Amino acid sequence: MCGIVGYIGQRQAYPILIKGLHRLEYRGYDSAGIALINPAGELGVFKTKGKVADLEALVANRDVSGTVGIGHTRWATHGEPNDANAHPHYSQTKNLALIHNGIIENYAVIKNELKGHGYNFRSETDTEVLVQFIEYVKSSGNLDLFHAVQVALSQVVGAYAIAVIDKNNPDCIVAARKSSPLVIGIGEGEYFLGSDASPIIEYTDQVVYLEDEQVALISRSHGLDVRNLSDVEQTPEVKTLQLSLSQLEKGGYPHFMLKEINEQPDTLVNCISGRIDPAGTDVILSGVINNKEKFLNAKRIIMVACGTSWHAGMIGKYLIEDLCRIPVDVEYASEFRYRNPVLGKGDIVIAISQSGETADTLAAIQEARKAGAFVYGICNAVGSSIARATHSGSYIHVGPEIGVASTKAFTGQVMVLSMLALTLGKLKGTIKKGEYRDLIKDLISIPTKMKQVLLLDPLIDEMSKIFTYAHNFLYLGRGYNYPAAMEGALKLKEISYIHAEGYPAAEMKHGPIALVDAEMPVVVLATADRIYEKTVSNIQEIKARKGKVIAVVTEGDTVASSLADYVIAVPPTNERFTALVTAIPLQLLAYHIAVNKGKDVDQPRNLAKSVTVE
Numbered sequence: 001m002c003g004i005v006g007y008i009g010q011r012q013a014y015p016i017l018i019k020g021l022h023r024l025e026y027r028g029y030d031s032a033g034i035a036l037i038n039p040a041g042e043l044g045v046f047k048t049k050g051k052v053a054d055l056e057a058l059v060a061n062r063d064v065s066g067t068v069g070i071g072h073t074r075w076a077t078h079g080e081p082n083d084a085n086a087h088p089h090y091s092q093t094k095n096l097a098l099i100h101n102g103i104i105e106n107y108a109v110i111k112n113e114l115k116g117h118g119y120n121f122r123s124e125t126d127t128e129v130l131v132q133f134i135e136y137v138k139s140s141g142n143l144d145l146f147h148a149v150q151v152a153l154s155q156v157v158g159a160y161a162i163a164v165i166d167k168n169n170p171d172c173i174v175a176a177r178k179s180s181p182l183v184i185g186i187g188e189g190e191y192f193l194g195s196d197a198s199p200i201i202e203y204t205d206q207v208v209y210l211e212d213e214q215v216a217l218i219s220r221s222h223g224l225d226v227r228n229l230s231d232v233e234q235t236p237e238v239k240t241l242q243l244s245l246s247q248l249e250k251g252g253y254p255h256f257m258l259k260e261i262n263e264q265p266d267t268l269v270n271c272i273s274g275r276i277d278p279a280g281t282d283v284i285l286s287g288v289i290n291n292k293e294k295f296l297n298a299k300r301i302i303m304v305a306c307g308t309s310w311h312a313g314m315i316g317k318y319l320i321e322d323l324c325r326i327p328v329d330v331e332y333a334s335e336f337r338y339r340n341p342v343l344g345k346g347d348i349v350i351a352i353s354q355s356g357e358t359a360d361t362l363a364a365i366q367e368a369r370k371a372g373a374f375v376y377g378i379c380n381a382v383g384s385s386i387a388r389a390t391h392s393g394s395y396i397h398v399g400p401e402i403g404v405a406s407t408k409a410f411t412g413q414v415m416v417l418s419m420l421a422l423t424l425g426k427l428k429g430t431i432k433k434g435e436y437r438d439l440i441k442d443l444i445s446i447p448t449k450m451k452q453v454l455l456l457d458p459l460i461d462e463m464s465k466i467f468t469y470a471h472n473f474l475y476l477g478r479g480y481n482y483p484a485a486m487e488g489a490l491k492l493k494e495i496s497y498i499h500a501e502g503y504p505a506a507e508m509k510h511g512p513i514a515l516v517d518a519e520m521p522v523v524v525l526a527t528a529d530r531i532y533e534k535t536v537s538n539i540q541e542i543k544a545r546k547g548k549v550i551a552v553v554t555e556g557d558t559v560a561s562s563l564a565d566y567v568i569a570v571p572p573t574n575e576r577f578t579a580l581v582t583a584i585p586l587q588l589l590a591y592h593i594a595v596n597k598g599k600d601v602d603q604p605r606n607l608a609k610s611v612t613v614e
């Protein structure tokens with residue numbers, strides 16, 4: 001949801017900004033731009049609709065010299081993606097340039113006020129309003145840039161991560177955040193800015209994560225000064241990054257998504273290491289053990305999440321109700337935050353988020369905390385806003401996920417939820433000893449099973465060619481296979497733009513079956529479980545209407561396989577953990593269909609990796 005970068009130091013800023021923008025392009029990619037102050041003291045803004053590569057083409061023969069600069073890659077909120085709406089935005093006098101990630105909710109009121117003072121606007125964005133407002137505050141109050149930013153932001157309602165440069169003071173960048181992430185990298189006499197650490201990692205591993213409503217004055221000569229909006233000095237905590245450059249590269253794969261699908265056996269080993277004892281007899285999720293009383297006394301658990309993370313939450317519900325006998329609700333964070341839910345002490349809210357920056361999930365956490373609930377986070381991004389906003393939690397430890405469609409984060413989330421259910425079930429005594437050991441054994445066999453499933457890639461690639469031009473898809477499953485079906489449908493629609501729905505298999509006959517004809521591919525998750533026969537009946541119902549069935553079955557299956565048109569067989573797995581194994585063929589099917597259609601798999605249209613706006 002927009003990526004921002006910045007540099008100030010002794011080096012040329014342009015190559016650092018461009019490389020950083022490429023790294024952040026996953027966050028938004030409908031337009032890109034940079035602003036630099038050149039050695040002659042001119043503040044130049046270069047921006048264009050399109051991707052970072054289009055920006056590079058635009059500036060190919062231009063003067064992009066300068067040792068201070070900011071850059072932006074956009075995901076449109078206010079105003080369509082075009083050159084004028086791209087960031088950075090100049091102020092009225094063109095003395096200031098600003099980049100922004102977030103939404104200024106009261107921009108219309110401020111804009112009207114500024115128009116009354118003679119300001120005019122070149123774009124439809126809320127961001128241009130902000131830079132003009134900062135300039136107005138600066139000149140009318142006779143303030144320096146830093147204090148003008150503080151005063152202006154005190155009057156702003158909304159979310160922001162911003163960076164501003166001033167032609168008349170090329171020695172500094174002013175940056176600030178509220179509800180949108182911002183990281184400052186500290187080098188030797190130089191500073192870097194990023195929406196995350198990916199543009200910074202190759203220069204320094206020393207970083208400061210700005211907190212909400214903090215404003216940073218980053219000066220080449222005076223160093224870093226962090227204050228709040230009321231100008232009270234803050235002591236920034238310098239952290240050491242645990243990220244390597246190789247984690248951010250494609251490693252020989254044509255797309256990040258394919259790399260990330262293939263990484264899953266390893267990322268899950270990482271996720272369970274230190275949590276399941278090497279002998280495979282015990283699971284210890286320390287976040288649960290450390291909050292033992294709260295979990296043991298929980299009246300109910302509420303999962304809040306969005307998209308893929310919500311699907312993981314659904315699997316978590318099935319696991320916790322099944323193994324721990326605690327009622328679990330799963331809520332879309334966007335609904336939960338506004339619908340006045342019944343909530344209080346004794347409730348546990350589990351917030352699930354890969355990025356740890358999703359605005360709706362963050363707001364749901366704040367609501368839950370206000371109501372007195374204990375909030376537990378399941379995140380991937382270490383040090384992210386959600387990780388910091390929760391009382392306690394567990395990281396999924398699957399490494400940076402760059403492909404916009406979530407793959408390894410989903411399986412990491414399901415793995416952590418599985419370990420949470422096992423830890424809690426043991427504490428509560430709701431799982432029998434023998435079953436507990438069997439389940440752990442199953443869980444640690446998942447990475448090996450995933451490796452086997454990845455060998456099916458050529459088969460799935462071939463199969464994908466048959467369905468490349470389908471207009472619709474249904475994905476069906478019962479029990480644990482139902483959320484897995486919804487996730488499979490989401491993967492297909494977001495990267496191939498084929499309309500796809502995930503449904504509980506039995507619910508099909510209450511409506512969606514009307515859609516089934518010889519043109520309709522139906523993916524049925526029919527792995528061996530307690531309700532396998534019922535799922536087989538659903539396959540028969542589809543075949544009776546001439547639908548094309550792609551069945552995902554357990555190796556050795558005969559009944560569903562004999563009815564289906566196409567079969568993908570996965571190794572036998574305890575039904576509670578099947579989603580971890582069936583996720584892979586569904587991800588691969590979506591991937592190959594999207595590649596066959598020539599779609600931009602890693603950066604699908606209209607989407608962004610980190611949704612930091614409502």
Ligand code: F6R
Nearest residue numbers: 307308309353354355358405406
């Ligand atoms: C789908 C996808 C999204 C995210 C959703 C929540 O592939 O990636 O649906 O799952 O935007 O994001 P996080 O998990 O970062 O809160």
